[in-house]
Amino acid sequence: MNSRITRRLGKAFPDALISQKRKMKPVIPFIGDTWWLGVGRVLLFTVLLFLCFFILFIRLFHLTIIRGHEYRALADGNRIRELVRHAPRGQLLDRTGKPVAVNEAQYRRLLPCEAGRTANGACVSYLTQAEGEALEKTGLPVGSFLETDWKRRYVLGSATAHILGTTGEITAGELKDEYYQLRNYRTGDRIGRSGVEAIYEDRLRGRDGKELVEVDASGRILRVLGRDTEVTGIDIILSIDAGLSQVVAQAFPEGKRGAIIVSKPATGEILAMYSSPSYDPNLMSTGLSEDEYRKLADSSDRPMFNRAIGGVYPPGSTFKIVTAVAGLEEGAITGSTEIEDTGIISVGPFSFTNWYFTQYGRTEGMVNVIRALQRSNDIFFYRTGERTGIERLAVWARRMGLGSLTGIELPGEAAGLMPDPDWKSKHFTTDADLEARNNLWYAGDTYHIAIGQGYILTTPLQTAVWTDIIAAGGRYCVPTIEKVHPGISSGPACQELPIKKETLSLVTDGMVKA
Template identity: 55%
Template sequence: MKFGKAFSDSVIIGQSQRSRSPRERDPGWWLGKGRALLFASVLCLSSFILLWRLFRLTIIDGFGYRTLADSNRTREIIAHAPRGIFVDRTGKPLVQNEVTTRQNGPYAEIDYNREYPFGEALAHVLGYTGEVTKEELRDEYYSLRRYLPGDRIGRMGAEAVFEEKLHGRDGRELVEVDAAGQKVRMLGTVEAIPGETVMLSLDGTLSQVVAASFPAGGKGAVVVSNPQTGELLALYSSPSFNPNGFTLGQTPDQYETLLTNPDKPMFFRAIGGVYPPGSTFKLVTAVAALEEEAVSADTQIEDIGVIKIGVSSYPNWFFLQYGKTEGLVDIVHALQRSNDIYFYKAGEAVGIQKLGVWARKMGVGAPLGIEIAGEAGGLMPDAAWKKERFTSPADLEARNQLWFLGDTYHVAIGQGYLLTTPLQVNTWTNVIANGGNVCRPTIKKSPSDCREVGIKKETIQLITEGMIKACELGGTGWPLFGFSVPIACKTGTAEFGDPESKPHAWFTAFGPPQSPEISVTVLVEGTGEGSDVAAPIAKKILEEWFRR
């Protein structure tokens, strides 16, 4: 648009000036109302932010922060439950719990150390405890029972068998702490529940006598039981170990020495070691021969000193040592004198198959079922076993897979391929003592499961008579001659391995014969004859028992 002259420049300039903002017209506006307006705006925005933050802290996130605040001023301290203890059949404690502490951050929690006052005498049967591993804590069994890192569990023997009863339930203490983490006051507590007290069939004092009676440095085992119930009074293996080393501490070198010792001190020979039982097995052969009517009370077999079959010889021990024979021998005299000739012929008459049947009935060839882990079953050999065992071309060429009469002879006197545990020897001794029952060995203070073998009363009486005579003048158990209480016994001397090695020494006995209350089985590895080495040990044990 084009303006005319009526509109002067002054008019145009005036209009331009009127279009300026108040700040331009009035420089003092910023210093007055403008700054106040800005401040008010900032204040409103800040207030909104603070109010929103307060709303979020108190309403939205309030519960979480209150929980966090409570946790910062409270602490939960574990009150570890003492492990249950073992007591022997008389109520005497076999283990102890010594109070100690377990560090949990800045707090010391009450805990307990396991101690074994009977040491090596009960090491294998009681076992020991060890700290639960991370892998075990992930296992459902331990997680459901609320095991915690640092808790100890049974690793062997009765400690492992009775873990469920021995493990207590931990308690809790809720305490208030100050900013420095120091306890201010107790807010609440849940009492710990100790593990149960478990009474065992063992006799603590008798177990100490057993351990003290065993030859220092010797290897072997002792089993002592109640023949009427199967309850074990003592169960000892030598060499032994100190279970306190696993709970109170031992150096890595000590632990390594324990594991690598060639004598295997942690091996439970009483239930896991297998050995030829020697003449103690003649008790089984006698049962089989009498029950199968292969022999009778009147059967007499002439002791000719040695039986020869081809190039093989099968001598009687008495002829071998003294060059003498004993004439006509019946079953009682054969047990009294442990006459090999009689039992060779008795084994031949009954046969290996029927002998095996009766041996298995009396507990040979399979685990007996004691609660403790590690029990071996041994071996009751027969023709079928030998055929399956010897299958190499060399064996077949040498006819090693065939069962010969000489194999039967060897088994009949407890030699050859036959292998048994000390626990099994004690069990078949108890079959004679209790009148014909196999009782499952147990460490519980309660009668075990017993089953009848089916042996005639007359058979039991004949064998018992022979065992009584074995511990009287003229028998083989000379250390028990004239003992204060009548004893029925059987000696055993078992050859093994290297012919130049000394044989294993066996002795098994019970008494009194008419009302048996104790049976004792002793094995000492590679030391000589049973009557010379094992019988004196059994005598000390029986003296302790009948002294009461």
């Protein structure tokens, strides 16, 4: 209903102006409540839908164009797996070609690290050939893979343990070493730890191959896509004789400590080397726990210690060979020189006896060098050492290999000790020694050295070396554990020592008659 309003506006207008209030219509017809319920919602939904498609397009562009190659590589990685085909080590053969260290097939199982680690912290475990084949049939757990691998077996066991040595799994610390990184060593690889296995590691180790396989979502191998064949390591022919090595080990007195060395004087080749007590190197191949290894390594019998090259002992009467050579070469004695066996030599309050007199109370009369070597007469060599002098005796001892490393390839060799007055003055320097004059060299010191007693220390290998010099006619060859091939390789360096033929003949005659 319209309302009437009367206003007075002045003379220009009628006294009464009638106005009617009316409802105004909007200028834009769609602005109002009906717009949001109709066209507005459709427009907003269209804009939002467009934005969503735009965002999806940008994301798709980023995934397929910008980073597509990365995700394709990841997808292939989940579908294609590269497995290592581990190369067998080269075999170790004796001088006749008989294998003394061979390879036996086994498997290396690769485990997801987060699922559990082996005792050494690596995601690797080892299975026998039968265990690996059985696991392949039943199926591997998700994320696990099998790689063909090899373990070492030592045919003669403890008889050749100290020559052949052992292998052991590479440690995490060694894998960080540049030397092993450059040679592509991997977790679980086994390397030479001692003996021949260690010194010829680069030759024995083969070149690993590769195998590309397609796997399903559970990790099961579907098919082989490609293969790079592994290359076996180089076989090494050693100087040892397998049969002789067994005989030597069996002949050694049970429960005794010591060493036996059999060598070829003309070339320096070692035909057999046995150190007692010994150990079975096959235990290392199957894997020892840390406690088992420590028990073996810390044993008071020291079975892993190679006494043949690392043990030093007074050589005893074997050193009389050197004393005889020194005396003859220096002119202190000749082949016709005779020295009376008095049974005992007294120097002040000290007495030096012959073993025959000590045991039986008897003497042997006049003795020459041949008879002295035959009977190992101490009186003769006391006097020969005294006539030669300790300085010249020491010179000849060192020429024949005493007091320095022989140069054999095996690690752990000791140099021994050839004492002389200068050595004694440098090592007996305490106030008590000086007061007692222990730093001085006495005739009794020379007597002791001349028969291989006193301060002198040698290894069994050094004893074999100076014996070989006589047997080889004065030729000194560096001992070796690798076979010397006549006409192909000359072996380690050999040299002729300045020993007269007459000297060699006299000493040889005495040794043969002993």
